[in-house]
Amino acid sequence: xxxxxxxxxxxxxxxxxxxxxxxxxxxxxxxxxxxxxxxxxxxxxxxxxxxxxxxxxxxxxxxxxxxxxxxxxxxxxxxxxxxxxxxxxxxxxxxxxxxxxxxxxxxxxxxxxxxxxxxxxxxxxxxxxxxxxxxxxxxxxxxxxxxxxxxxxxxxxxxxxxxxxxxxxxxxxxxxxxxxxxxxxxxxxxxxxxxxxxxxxxxxxxxxxxxxxxxxxxxxxxxxxxxxxxxxxxxxxxxxxxxxxxxxxxxxxxxxxxxxxxxxxxxxxxxxxxxxxxxxxxxxxxxxxxxxxxxxxxxxxxxxxxxxxxxxxxxxxxxxxxxxxxxxxxxxxxxxxxxxxxxxxxxxxxxxxxxxxxxxxxxxxxxxxxxxxxxxxxxxxxxxxxxxxxxxxxxxxxxxxxxxxxxxxxxxxxxxxxxxxxxxxxxxxxxxxxxxxxxxxxxxxxxxxxxxxxxxxxxxxxxxxxxxxxxxxxxxxxxxxxxxxxxxxxxxxxxxxxxxxxxxxxxxxxxxxxxxxxxxxxxxxxxxxxxxxxxxxxxxxxxxxxxxxxxxxxxxxxxxxxxxxxxxxxxxxxxxxxxxxxxxxxxxxxxxxxxxxxxxxxxxxxxxxxxxxxxxxxxxxxxxxxxxxxxxxxxxxxxxxxxxxxxxxxxxxxxxxxxxxxxxxxxxxxxxxxxxxxxxxxxxxxxxxxxxxxxx
Ligand code: ADP
Ligand code: MG
Numbered sequence: 001x002x003x004x005x006x007x008x009x010x011x012x013x014x015x016x017x018x019x020x021x022x023x024x025x026x027x028x029x030x031x032x033x034x035x036x037x038x039x040x041x042x043x044x045x046x047x048x049x050x051x052x053x054x055x056x057x058x059x060x061x062x063x064x065x066x067x068x069x070x071x072x073x074x075x076x077x078x079x080x081x082x083x084x085x086x087x088x089x090x091x092x093x094x095x096x097x098x099x100x101x102x103x104x105x106x107x108x109x110x111x112x113x114x115x116x117x118x119x120x121x122x123x124x125x126x127x128x129x130x131x132x133x134x135x136x137x138x139x140x141x142x143x144x145x146x147x148x149x150x151x152x153x154x155x156x157x158x159x160x161x162x163x164x165x166x167x168x169x170x171x172x173x174x175x176x177x178x179x180x181x182x183x184x185x186x187x188x189x190x191x192x193x194x195x196x197x198x199x200x201x202x203x204x205x206x207x208x209x210x211x212x213x214x215x216x217x218x219x220x221x222x223x224x225x226x227x228x229x230x231x232x233x234x235x236x237x238x239x240x241x242x243x244x245x246x247x248x249x250x251x252x253x254x255x256x257x258x259x260x261x262x263x264x265x266x267x268x269x270x271x272x273x274x275x276x277x278x279x280x281x282x283x284x285x286x287x288x289x290x291x292x293x294x295x296x297x298x299x300x301x302x303x304x305x306x307x308x309x310x311x312x313x314x315x316x317x318x319x320x321x322x323x324x325x326x327x328x329x330x331x332x333x334x335x336x337x338x339x340x341x342x343x344x345x346x347x348x349x350x351x352x353x354x355x356x357x358x359x360x361x362x363x364x365x366x367x368x369x370x371x372x373x374x375x376x377x378x379x380x381x382x383x384x385x386x387x388x389x390x391x392x393x394x395x396x397x398x399x400x401x402x403x404x405x406x407x408x409x410x411x412x413x414x415x416x417x418x419x420x421x422x423x424x425x426x427x428x429x430x431x432x433x434x435x436x437x438x439x440x441x442x443x444x445x446x447x448x449x450x451x452x453x454x455x456x457x458x459x460x461x462x463x464x465x466x467x468x469x470x471x472x473x474x475x476x477x478x479x480x481x482x483x484x485x486x487x488x489x490x491x492x493x494x495x496x497x498x499x500x501x502x503x504x505x506x507x508x509x510x511x512x513x514x515x516x517x518x519x520x521x522x523x524x525x526x527x528x529x530x531x532x533x534x535x536x537x538x539x540x541x542x543x544x545x546x547x548x549x550x551x552x553x554x555x556x557x558x559x560x561x562x563x564x565x566x567x568x569x570x571x572x573x574x575x576x577x578x579x580x581x582x583x584x585x586x587x588x589x590x591x592x593x594x595x596x597x598x599x600x601x602x603x604x605x606x607x608x609x610x611x612x613x614x615x616x617x618x619x620x621x622x623x624x625x626x627x628x629x630x631x632x633x634x635x636x637x638x639x640x641x642x643x644x645x646x647x648x649x650x651x652x653x654x655x656x657x658x659x660x661x662x663x664x665x666x667x668x669x670x671x672x673x674x675x676x677x678x679x680x681x682x683x684x685x686x687x688x689x690x691x692x693x694x695x696x
Contacts, residue, residue, distance in 0.1 A: 004252060011059060012255040013052055013133040021051040034130050035328070036185060037168065045097025052133055053082060053095035056140035064095060066103035066125035067141040069156040070110040071562050073456055075287050076146075078105045079139055100142060101127045111565070113558025115152045122149040128157060131284045134254050143284055152555055156283070156458035159550055163465035164188060164279055166548035170472035171325055171333065177479045178345050183327040188465055189445075191276030192286045192457045193260075195317035196293055197268050197305040198240060200696060203687040204303040212577045213570075214307035214454070215372070217665065218586070218672045221313045222690030236263060237696055240270065243300045247272070250292050256285045265381075266314040267693040276322060276445075279465070283458050286319075290454075302696070308452040309375035311689060312669075316376035317453035321460050324445035325349065325468075335444040341398045341408045344489050350399075351496040352475060353446060354389060356467035357439060358503035360544075361387040361524045362535035363467065364439075364448070367459040369529040369563070371570040373452035378527065383438030383449050386518045386525045388505035390437035396506060402490065403497045436509035466550045471496075473548075529567050530658040534651065536560045564650040571657040575641050578665055582634040582672070585685040590627040590675050593683040594620050619678060629671045637664045 009016075018027055026044045033040050056064070065077040084094040103125040110123065124147055131143035146155035153159050164187065171186035204210050209217040236244065244261045251258040257275035264271050272293075274285060290306055297304035309316035325333040333349040340346055357364065364387050368377070376382040391399070401408040434440055438450045451460050475492055482488035502521040507514060518525060526532035535541065537560045545551035551559070597616045604611040640661050647653040676684055 007249065008252045009255040011135045011253045013055055014255060015132075017055060018048075018051070021055060023047060030129060037130065037165065040101070040127070040129050042097070042101070045101050047097075049095050049097045049100040052100065052140065052142075053093065056133075056135050057082070057093060059135040061135050061138050061140045063138065064099070064140040064142065066105070066127075066144040068125050068144045068146040069287060069456060069458070070146055070154060071113075071156065071559075072111060073454065075291065076105075076110070077139070077141065078103075095140075103144065110146075110154060111562045112148065112152075112154055113561035113565075115148055115150075115154065115554060115558045123147070123154060124149070128161070128280070130161075130278075131281050132255065136254065136288075152552065152558070156456045157280070159462050159555075160280055160283055160458045160465075162550045163462045163469070163548070166550055167325070167465040167469035167472070170469045170476060173476035174348065174472050174479065175327055175331070175333070175345070177476065177485065180327065180329065180331065183329050183331075185328040186325055186333070187328070188279045188461065189276045189324050189326055190279045190282040190457065190461060191274060191322040191445075192282060192451075193271055193273040193320040193322070194286065194289055194293075195264055195269060195271045195319065195453050197266070197307075197310050197317065198243065198270065198297060198302045198696060199268060199305060199310075199692050201298070201301050201303050203692050203695075206685075206687050207692075208581055209574075209577055210303075210305070210310070213574045214305060215310045215375070216312070216689070216692075217574060217578045217581065218669050218676070219311065219686070219689045220673045220676045222688065222693065224690075224694075236261075236270075239300060239302070239696060243297060243302060244270075244272075246299070247292060247296050250296060251285075251289060254285075254288055254292075256288060258289070264315070264317075266311070268696055269315060269317065276324075279323075279461050283456065283461065286457050306454040308370070308372040308454060309379075311693065312375075313689075314693065315381040316379065318373075318376065318382055318449060319451040319453055319455075319457060321448040321451050321457055321464075322442070322445045323448060323461070323464055332444050334441075334446065336395070340395065341401075344486070344493075347398070347402070347493050348475060348489055350395065350441075351493045352468050352471040354503060355471045355496045355500045356464075357387060357389055358500035359471075360463065360467045361503070362526070362532065362538075363463045363541065364450070364460070365524065365526045365532045366536050366563075367463040368450040368452060368455070369526075369532045370452055370455060371529060371567050372454055373450075374528050376452065377450060383436065384509050384514070384525075385527050386509075386515065386523055387438055387450075387503070388509065388514075388518065388523065389446075389503050390434040390440040390506055390509075391504055392434075392441060392506065395441060396504060399493075399497045399501070399504075402493050403501070405494075434506065434509075437505070438509065462550065466545065466548050469548055470544060528658055529563075530651075530654050533560060533563055533567075533654070536563075561650055564654045567654045568644070568650070568657050571661055572641065572644070575637055575657075575661050575665060578668060579634055579638055579641070582630055582668060586672055586675070587627060587631055587634075589683050589685050590623050590630075590679060593679045594623050594627070596680075596683075597623075622678065623675055626671045626675045630668055630675070633664055633668045633671070637661065637668065640664060 018030060026047045029041050029044050030048060063079040063081045065079045067075060067077050070076050082093040082095050083091040085091055105123055105125060125144035128143045128145055133140060133142045145158040147153055147158055167188055168186050172183065175183050175186055207216065248258045257277065258272055259275045260273040262271055272289065276282065293304040333345060336346050337343045378384045398408050440447045448460060451457060478492060479485065479488055502523065537556050542553050542556055545556060597620045601613045601616045604613055644653060644656050644661060647656055
């Protein structure tokens with residue numbers, strides 16, 4: 001590989017490139033737009049476009065695209081070439097400021113949840129100068145927001161930017177009150193750890209369920225799963241290592257700070273963690289990461305599965321959204337410092353997060369609610385569906401003493417030794433790790449672990465930002481009026497802890513006991529997407545989002561509709577795929593194998609009637625029974641699907657898919673898996689779990 005520092009960001013129109021290529025005044029204007037999050041001065045657009053075009057052409061680009069994130073969960077791009085004809089029959093390469101700032105894709109086929117009827121299908125993409133443009137596959141990609149003719153957000157970026165403005169504004173008020181008057185901006189930072197599976201492409205192509213649904217709908221566990229924990233952090237296989245090397249290098253070229261690559265708990269499962277950055281960029285980069293994972297896997301004869309639960313019985317994949325807040329002067333509001341008990345800015349920020357998470361459990365749950373993630377949450381490997389916060393003993397102790405008004409003594413907790421003099425003392429972290437918590441404080445940030453591996457991180461961060469903005473707003477309103485600042489600060493922390501401490505839970509989030517405790521505490525337990533989604537459009541939530549200008553009422557209603565629709569569509573495709581697999585391959589395979597067994601019995605008896613045929617007979621009986629169940633359940637599933645297709649109301653439809661169709665699919669799976677366990681390998685139509693998970 002080339003020198004990493006040389007290739008890093010080589011395909012990005014970043015600050016250094018802008019500085020080198022833009023006139024000084026233009027550069028300064030653009031830079032202050034990016035730094036302070038203010039609107040762009042349109043007069044500079046032509047100059048920026050010209051410099052961008054020339055740079056991109058030098059990088060081999062012939063096209064440009066407005067790169068955006070419609071509500072499909074993935075990115076969209078429509079390519080235009082730079083060419084423009086001249087009078088003498090030649091062409092020139094052109095790209096104007098207008099083309100940079102605004103695009104107008106015919107966007108009638110993107111989800112809008114009723115915000116945009118097809119007859120007024122206009123959608124606009126608008127340049128986001130805070131995320132650098134880049135060249136990918138010969139195309140200059142310009143990160144843009146996507147909205148309707150009336151300005152309604154139709155994408156994941158617009159609302160994320162709005163939520164960042166909201167929290168930036170409120171947090172700035174609080175920070176200034178603490179005397180940090182030099183601070184101009186507070187931003188949220190995010191480092192999303194991304195989990196994924198790699199499977200062999202040939203095996204993938206032999207599995208319609210993986211191809212159409214991204215997850216296996218049937219399949220029995222191999223004799224060995226993940227029980228030995230030998231995959232986690234294990235030596236990376238050469239083929240996977242080659243994939244990871246290329247992935248890192250391609251991500252680096254795009255300025256993505258890919259940092260850590262390792263094997264995860266399940267066989268064939270891996271993780272990539274980048275170094276954290278501003279939320280908006282982290283979100284763009286996560287989209288690029290997912291896209292490149294798929295593309296590069298393909299080059300290595302592999303397929304990257306981003307589904308939350310590709311294989312039943314082994315861990316699923318999620319994303320850990322590490323979230324914090326920092327000022328443009330470098331203060332991390334969630335950094336406890338040497339003496340957290342005395343660090344009021346830290347404590348009040350901590351109190352704000354605790355309050356926000358307790359008040360908005362529903363929204364956090366909704367932000368991770370998808371059909372795919374339902375298979376993972378609460379499955380004893382991923383966090384439960386109940387939201388709670390892990391703080392660790394030290395911080396819990398500090399908050400308790402503030403609540404009670406007692407003194408907190410932190411001296412014994414500071415040092416830690418491993419019991420050998422040769423190994424140096426290390427400072428003990430404020431928190432230990434608690435892997436079972438959905439929302440854990442991890443030293444200087446919170447780690448929200450419920451996100452699904454396939455989704456954009458935008459939803460979760462929109463919720464986080466807006467929730468905490470709302471609490472900061474209340475705090476700032478009080479603090480601005482306070483007679484004695486310090487006393488009011490302590491009062492706020494004390495009251496917040498008292499009122500919201502039920503959300504703090506340092507124990508085992510996987511235990512049954514916790515479910516009971518959580519219920520007693522009145523915490524929400526929204527087990528499925530269909531249970532969670534209706535909370536989104538509650539009057540309280542609509543007002544809450546409107547208060548901060550993050551979503552309008554219409555936008556919320558449309559998002560709810562899109563989510564319900566996505567849920568139903570996902571299950572619809574899964575049901576049809578399963579029906580097809582059963583009717584055309586599994587039932588015939590079982591029949592064929594039974595037929596072979598019957599012939600064996602027949603032949604044995606012809607040769608010598610006293611030969612033992614118990615095995616064959618038993619297998620024939622078992623498989624015939626299973627096959628008959630599969631046949632009838634598949635017919636039943638088909639009927640249920642026709643019924644579901646006729647349901648008009650989105651919620652009822654999604655509910656029907658959850659309550660009936662999902663259940664029948666699970667029943668079919670049970671019989672199919674029991675058959676797979678005894679049908680000869682030569683007859684089974686699909687690669688087994690063992691082959692897919694261990695033969696890479
Ligand atoms: P683990 O696997 O133990 O959770 P990792 O080191 O893999 O930890 O991931 C931690 C993530 O948190 C990294 O992406 C890191 O960049 C990110 N992170 C660290 N500090 C911050 C911060 N202040 N704000 C947001 N993310 C952060
Ligand atoms: Mg983590």
